[in-house]
Amino acid sequence: MWPMRIRNRRRHLAVASALAAAALSLAAAGFAQERKSAAAFTFRAEQIASDFAVGYAVTTGDVNGDGRTDVVAINGTDLVWFEAPTWQKRVMLSGVTARDNVTLSLHDIDRDGRLDVALGAAWQPSNTSSGGTLQWVRRNGPGPDAPWELHAIGEEPTLHRIRWADIDGDGVRELVVAPLHGRGTKGPDWQGQGARILIFRPPANPAREPWAMEVADDTLHILHNFLPANMDSDPQDELLTASREGVHMLKRGADRTWTRTLVGEGTPGEIKMGRVAGRRMLATVEPWHGASVVVYAEKAGLWSRSVVEAAIAGGHAVGWADFDGDGSDELAVGWRDGKPGVALYVVDREGALQSKVMVDEGGMATEDLTIADLNGDKRPEIIASGRATHNVKIYWNETRR
Numbered sequence: 437m438w439p440m441r442i443r444n445r446r447r448h449l450a451v452a453s454a455l456a457a458a459a460l461s462l463a464a465a466g467f468a469q470e471r472k473s474a475a476a477f478t479f480r481a482e483q484i485a486s487d488f489a490v491g492y493a494v495t496t497g498d499v500n501g502d503g504r505t506d507v508v509a510i511n512g513t514d515l516v517w518f519e520a521p522t523w524q525k526r527v528m529l530s531g532v533t534a535r536d537n538v539t540l541s542l543h544d545i546d547r548d549g550r551l552d553v554a555l556g557a558a559w560q561p562s563n564t565s566s567g568g569t570l571q572w573v574r575r576n577g578p579g580p581d582a583p584w585e586l587h588a589i590g591e592e593p594t595l596h597r598i599r600w601a602d603i604d605g606d607g608v609r610e611l612v613v614a615p616l617h618g619r620g621t622k623g624p625d626w627q628g629q630g631a632r633i634l635i636f637r638p639p640a641n642p643a644r645e646p647w648a649m650e651v652a653d654d655t656l657h658i659l660h661n662f663l664p665a666n667m668d669s670d671p672q673d674e675l676l677t678a679s680r681e682g683v684h685m686l687k688r689g690a691d692r693t694w695t696r697t698l699v700g701e702g703t704p705g706e707i708k709m710g711r712v713a714g715r716r717m718l719a720t721v722e723p724w725h726g727a728s729v730v731v732y733a734e735k736a737g738l739w740s741r742s743v744v745e746a747a748i749a750g751g752h753a754v755g756w757a758d759f760d761g762d763g764s765d766e767l768a769v770g771w772r773d774g775k776p777g778v779a780l781y782v783v784d785r786e787g788a789l790q791s792k793v794m795v796d797e798g799g800m801a802t803e804d805l806t807i808a809d810l811n812g813d814k815r816p817e818i819i820a821s822g823r824a825t826h827n828v829k830i831y832w833n834e835t836r837r
Contacts, residue, residue: 477759477766477780477793478834479818484523485509485828490536491821492559494828496808497542497551500580505810508553509821509828512536515555515573518828519580520810528584534558534569543600543609545572545642554611556595564617568595572642587643589636593619601664603635603652603688605672611636611647612675614662618654626680631659633675633686652694653677653686660705660724678704678720683732683739700732700739710756710765713785719767721751729754729769731787742787749774752823753805757816761837768795770802772823778802778831801825 485491489511499506504520515529515537538559545552552574558567570589575582589611596616600609613636618629633652639645656679663676667685675686676699683700705724710717716734729745750773756765759780767781778795795818805820810830818831 476836477795478836479795479831480834481796481799482523482830482832483827484518484830485525486826488821488826488828489513490823490826491803491828492536492538493540493804494819494821495540495542495806496810496819499551501550505808507810507819507828507830508540508542510537510540510555512559515540515553515584523830526580528553528575529555529573529586532586533571534567538596539598541598541600541611543611545638546574548574550575554589554598554600556598556613558591559594559596561594561596561616562623564593564619564621566591566593568592568615570595570598570613570636574643589647590634590649592632592634593617594631596659597661599662599664601673601675602666602671603673605670607671611638612652612662612664614659614677616659618657621657626657630655630657631679633659633662633677652688653696655696656681656684658703658705658724661707663707663709665709676707676709676718678707678724680723683707683718683720698738700741702730702741704730706751706754708754708756710767712764712783712787715785717756717765717767717783717787719754719756719769721748721754721769721771725750725752725773727751729767729781731767731783733785733787740787742783742789744781744783744787744789745769745779745792748779750776753802753820755805755807755818757807759816759833760835761815768805768807768818770800770805770820772801772803776801776822776825778805778818778820795831796820796829799825800827800829 494509499517507518536559537557539556541554554572558569560567576585594615594617597614603610613634615631621628632654635650636647658680661678664673667674677684685697703723704720706721718732720730722728732739748771751771753770755768770778777797780793782790801822801824803823810817815833821828
């Protein structure tokens with residue numbers, strides 16, 4: 437009897453010890469979460485252009501093949517790149533496309549080992565019957581001062597966003613094109629035909645041969661942005677769309693037909709994806725050009741929706757990255773109206789707000805932003821282009837890790 441009691445007591449002590457250890461572990465996790473929410477994110481602003489007019493879009497890539505990441509941007513008339521590490525501005529095109537340039541995306545289109553630029557222009561947001569030119573630009577010769585040449589691809593009224601994606605799952609990227617409105621629609625309601633999401637496939641000789649085109653969807657309205665992402669185990673990219681009808685996922689089947697699935701309810705205008713504590717998160721601005729920053733946390737069926745901010749004005753850019761090196765992403769958001777700026781939001785794995793840190797207050801009327809490690813220190817920077825402020829800035833990430 438006594439040995440049995442002793443063994444039971446030992447078991448109880450072991451269980452109690454394990455529970456205490458678990459409690460300490462949870463307390464430590466809670467403390468880490470608290471420290472995370474109060475983390476001191478530090479950014480140093482460097483303005484690399486101050487007279488750039490409206491910076492419609494900004495991105496990054498190694499333009500000259502020297503192993504450094506350069507900044508590429510457009511305004512209404514010009515396509516330029518800022519050469520790392522001095523950020524000298526070099527003009528690729530000026531006054532060649534129909535005004536305004538509105539969107540760009542980098543890729544080695546002709547497979548010569550050098551980056552090319554797909555470019556959308558003739559931006560006329562209320563003209564749903566004409567305009568919206570699509571072209572690509574390549575450098576004609578070696579060296580940073582070699583001229584760039586323009587090649588037409590197609591047209592689509594209110595062409596607004598373009599991105600590269602592997603739609604076929606064969607390792608070759610296609611150019612996905614999304615207009616803002618459907619053909620023939622009129623404001624303020626924009627009822628009728630939906631915006632045509634188009635897939636363009638580069639031919640063997642993209643400068644001389646026509647590009648095959650496919651319509652992925654034509655049912656969505658006020659399609660302000662979209663995001664290619666691989667959402668499952670197959671090699672094909674899906675398309676996540678931000679429109680008046682909500683967040684949807686478009687997927688092409690083996691029979692080449694497309695299906696559309698509702699992911700999140702809302703009226704998003706921007707969309708980007710990150711991960712927090714291993715869970716996929718979508719960030720949007722709602723409604724388009726709106727005041728709310730919304731995070732959707734992945735789950736079966738509709739993703740859970742959390743409003744993390746409701747007081748910005750003219751929200752126009754979002755992006756995720758692990759800025760402090762803790763394994764979870766933080767959310768960068770830029771807006772262009774009121775007192776414009778750029779902010780960093782820390783959310784938990786449910787999408788709830790933990791903290792907000794201002795990166796720029798009043799000095800960047802954000803039209804677009806992108807995120808990249810520009811100096812190879814494994815700490816991503818924020819790069820933004822302005823509307824009313826007419827500038828391009830790098831926010832150097834000096835957060836302690």
